[in-house]
Amino acid sequence: MTPEPDDSTRPPARTSVWLDGRPAARGRRADRTDRADRADHPSGLDRDRITAVSLRLLDAEGPAKFSMRRLAAELGVTAMSLYWYVDTKDDLLELALDAVFAEIEVPAVPEAEETDWRAQLRELAARYRAVLVRHPWASPLIGKYLNVGPRSMDFSAAVKAIVARTGLSPQGQMGAIAAVFQFVYGFSTVEGHFVQRCAEAGVSQDAYFRRAMGAIGEQPRLAGAFAGVEETRELRGGGTVEEMRERDFTFALELLVAGIEAMRARPGA
Numbered sequence: 001m002t003p004e005p006d007d008s009t010r011p012p013a014r015t016s017v018w019l020d021g022r023p024a025a026r027g028r029r030a031d032r033t034d035r036a037d038r039a040d041h042p043s044g045l046d047r048d049r050i051t052a053v054s055l056r057l058l059d060a061e062g063p064a065k066f067s068m069r070r071l072a073a074e075l076g077v078t079a080m081s082l083y084w085y086v087d088t089k090d091d092l093l094e095l096a097l098d099a100v101f102a103e104i105e106v107p108a109v110p111e112a113e114e115t116d117w118r119a120q121l122r123e124l125a126a127r128y129r130a131v132l133v134r135h136p137w138a139s140p141l142i143g144k145y146l147n148v149g150p151r152s153m154d155f156s157a158a159v160k161a162i163v164a165r166t167g168l169s170p171q172g173q174m175g176a177i178a179a180v181f182q183f184v185y186g187f188s189t190v191e192g193h194f195v196q197r198c199a200e201a202g203v204s205q206d207a208y209f210r211r212a213m214g215a216i217g218e219q220p221r222l223a224g225a226f227a228g229v230e231e232t233r234e235l236r237g238g239g240t241v242e243e244m245r246e247r248d249f250t251f252a253l254e255l256l257v258a259g260i261e262a263m264r265a266r267p268g269a
Contacts, residue, residue, distance in 0.1 A: 014088075014090065015146060016094060016145060016146045016148050016149075017086065017087075017090070017091040017094045017095060017149075018094070018098075018146075018148050018149050018150075019146070019148065020087075045075065045077060045081060045084075045085075046085075047085050047095070049075070050071070050075070050082065050085055050086070050092070050095070051092075051095040051096060051099050052099070053071060053074050053075055054066070054071055054092050054093075054095065054096040054099075055096045055099050055100070055135075057070065057071060057074060058093075058096055058135070058137050059135060059137075062137055063093070063137050063140075063141075066089070066092075066093070067089065068082055068089055068092070071092065090145075093141055093145075094141075094145050094149065095149075097138055097141045097142070097145060097147070097149070097152070098147075098149030098150065098151045098152055099151070100131055100135050100138045101131075101147075101149065101151035101152045101154070101155050102151040103131050103134075104124075104127045104128060104131050104151075104155050105127060106124070106154050106155060106157075106158040107120050107123060107124060107158065107162075115165070117162050117163070117165040117166055118257055120162045121162050121163070121180065121257065122253060122257070124158060124159065124162065125180055125181065125184050125253055128155075128181065128184050128185075128188070129184050129187065129188040129191075129249065132184075132185065132188035132189060132191075132192055133188050133191050133192040133195060134192075135192075136189070136192035136193050136195070136196045139185065139188070139189040139192065142185070159177055159181060160173070160177070163176050163177050163180075166260055166264060167264045168260065168263060168264060168269055169268060169269060172263060172269045176256075176260050176263075179256050179259065179260075180253070180256050180260075183252065183253075183256060184253075187249060187252070191245060194208075205240070205241040205242060206240050206241050209241050213226065
């Protein structure tokens with residue numbers, strides 16, 4: 001029988017840049033104070049600037065090409081200089097991810113019952129969608145990290161405050177959050193990747209859709225599964241790919257809001 005691994009010999013599991021160290025002055029060398037050691041600590045470099053440039057690089061080149069060395073070159077510093085502020089590439093990605101959440105304008109959530117939670121839920125869902133589409137690299141990182149940065153926590157607090165006013169039980173509230181925001185996450189992830197694919201191909205979304213449907217139609221094994229796509233398009237009101245996607249998102253979100261409304265009437269929900 002193979003013995004169980006000894007966890008005491010393993011390095012501690014990474015948690016988060018927001019938990020493992022000091023967010024304001026983190027880094028494996030943050031405690032050093034001697035002048036010689038600070039020679040490669042460039043003036044004008046701070047965590048906000050590092051995060052902003054990381055975000056720009058991720059938008060332009062994606063996470064596959066992102067590295068400490070690439071970021072340092074963009075900042076005009078040595079890669080070792082970055083270690084005054086972060087320990088690893090994961091730290092940089094977490095900082096950039098929290099900066100993405102900072103782009104979501106969080107609505108004020110008053111406690112007054114007359115405030116329409118439905119409108120606020122729709123609004124926050126739409127803002128979340130827009131950010132994930134604008135930064136398609138962020139979706140995988142949301143599933144990878146703990147998302148306990150200050151901006152991420154602001155977003156989570158707003159979601160919870162809005163859903164708390166639906167009248168659902170605490171357990172029902174968690175289900176409502178999962179239904180709405182996991183739907184938005186999935187929808188926006190697919191949408192963002194499609195938009196990115198079209199941009200990389202240098203064609204419009206409609207041109208890409210027509211090209212893809214044409215290529216699929218030429219494959220007998222696929223043609224049957226996609227038969228009637230154009231007819232369905234017309235039944236949905238036609239229009240551009242973006243218009244159809246907008247209608248789909250709006251309708252699906254309304255189904256979820258209606259579901260919350262219906263569940264409110266159930267005892268214990």
